[in-house]
Amino acid sequence: MVDLRPAEVRSVLKKEIEGYQGKVGVESVGTVLQVGDGVARIYGLDNCQMSELLDFGNGVYGIALNLEEDSVGAVLLGSDEGIREGDTVRSTGRVISVPVGEALVGRVVDSLGRPIDGRGPVDLKDYMPIEGRAANVVEREPVKQPVQTGIKAVDAMIPIGRGQRELIIGDRQTGKTALIVDTFISQKNTGGGDPKNPDQVICVYVAVGQKQSTIKDVVVKLQENGALPYTIVVSAPAGAEASMQYIAPYAGVTMAEYFAFRGRHVVIAYDDLYKHALAYRQMSLLLRRPPGREAFPGDVFNLHSRLLERACKLSKRAHEFNPKQYKAGGGSITALPVVETQEGDVSAYIPTNVISITDGQIFLEADLFYSGVRPAVNVGISVSRVGGSAQVPVMKKVAGTIKLDLAQYRELAAFAQFGSDLDKATQRQLTRGERLVELLKQGQYRPVAVGEQIVTIYAGSTMGAFDDLPKSAVRGFEEHLLQVARTKYAELLKKLPTEKKLTEELEAQIKVCVEDAKKSFSSK
Amino acid sequence: MLAPVVSKRYAEALFAAAQDARLVTEVESDLMALATGVREPAIAAALRNPTLDAKTQKATVLGAVDARLRTNLVRNVIALAIDRRRAEMLFSLADAYHRLALESRGEAEGVVESAKALSEAEMRDIEATLSKATGKRVRLQAHVRPELLGGLRATVGSLRYDSTAKTRLAELREKLLSARIEG
Incomplete structure (x- = not known):
């Protein structure tokens, strides 16, 4: 365990010798009255602050959460083994903080920022308290830049903007984590995957109460797809203490703020907040705070709202308003909280809370998932309340028709199940709808760039280029179309995301591209 | 409770x-x-x-x-x-x-622990110093604890003044364990 180097030992001892004279430590101390289940009750600690870090000795720390008349209630950030009644507890005078900085990027750390990926220590000197102040009204600006998830269904119909809070909600095994991983992989397009590039979006994945194996899976997938170099993974697995699970999202957003406050863009995913609420409930009940609905404490709403309030789109001039906090303006934190539902029940306590806090939600449905629609996004009830203004203009125009087409299809599909005699127009709607549903299916870890998304959706919806193909050929033609576009119309693909408007000229160019592909596809 | x-x-x-x-x-x-x-x-x-x-x-x-x-x-x-x-x-x-x-009398009681027994004069000196620091008249009870090795430790209420060799060694140990080459 101990790996001492003579040079370090010498320098530490030298400092010690130089500063030996007259050193008297003054500290506030208390005595452990009771310890167990990860919480401790302490007598003394007169001047203890809220959420102050307490030193229990032997490298075990705790957070003071209940300041009572004659005792302090604290949760332990580690094992309570070896702590006994009557032990001395020292207050540190620091509120709980985590290390922040560039060196964290590409690493897997625990809730306290300690590396757990076996790749050596993280060399950081800056610490920030995990409970921070959310940006106020003047420091913010409206959401206006897009986050490209690379998922056609999301980018076209439920667009997410930088600084938005978009909930990802669904039953277990419906692809919630997969959606996040895809989004992270897609961020490589922003800066080539180089975290030093100021355009590169930094990703933070906070795993709360997840299985270690799942977390490992995510890390491996991110690594395989080249997304790990610009990602921070904060891991508080199911086996970690409730206190570690409780602070993990706050630790993650604090690490994200370091970048956002320097003008960078960050996407942070909390996977998942239901388990976070469970960890907080455990802590609260053990600290004898009064239980409320479903035994959650009264402040479980605030628990999540204060976390998600820290998502922000900062004004270009944020650093002029508050130079102490912001080093540069224009940064953003996009929050993607995940909530797991039980049997699709979105009206449970925690899901409704988080739905009301966020700026929209992406519903993932088990039925869709098992019928082969993946990503299993239910576009009918998924919404994005602010993302529309951040969407790429051309995409916005093109996606308008697909939304309408799909809505009509859903309505007709319900009827069509009963009768067989359908008129031409209805049949056309149904074919179109079926083709579009097929078109929105997408393989995992294969994000599609915006330009390519625009071309396929324009072909499928406005042009109806898929309508005369059998359903089984839709995927094949889509691939072929993208192949053609990439090789012969690369210029167009590059231009589409930056154009301010879908001009007739632009439309004509897309049409040429699609027809070209169609010709070569049918001759194959 | x-x-x-x-x-x-x-x-x-x-x-x-x-x-x-x-x-x-x-x-x-x-x-x-x-x-x-x-x-x-x-x-x-x-x-x-x-x-x-x-x-x-x-x-x-x-x-x-x-x-x-x-x-x-x-x-x-x-x-x-x-x-x-x-x-x-x-x-x-x-x-x-x-x-x-x-x-109400502006007094405080405390404990002073040292490796060796303290003299009357030393006790009075410590009491006076602590009285000044806390703003109360401090009365101390003395305990001898050889395991502190040297120096003394005074506790008044939840305030602790610590200059014992034992604590200093523990701190040094922590520093050595967490030391890293800088630069």
């Missing part, structure tokens, strides 16, 4: 009553007598025995300590506590009252 909170309430009321009657020190010494009284196993058992009625309990406690009580206030507190089924609180009442009395 609740006993200290309850005894603090009773102590505050008793202290206010004692101040009105100008009997603060008398009540304090009465409470000391009560504290030694209830520490006797027979009396403690009687107070904690739920099958005894209030009259018997009062008779038992007063029988043991009445001769040593100088004020009626403490007799009343005993009766009141037993009537209200708060007899448990009598065990910690003296401590709670003592803290209040100290506070």
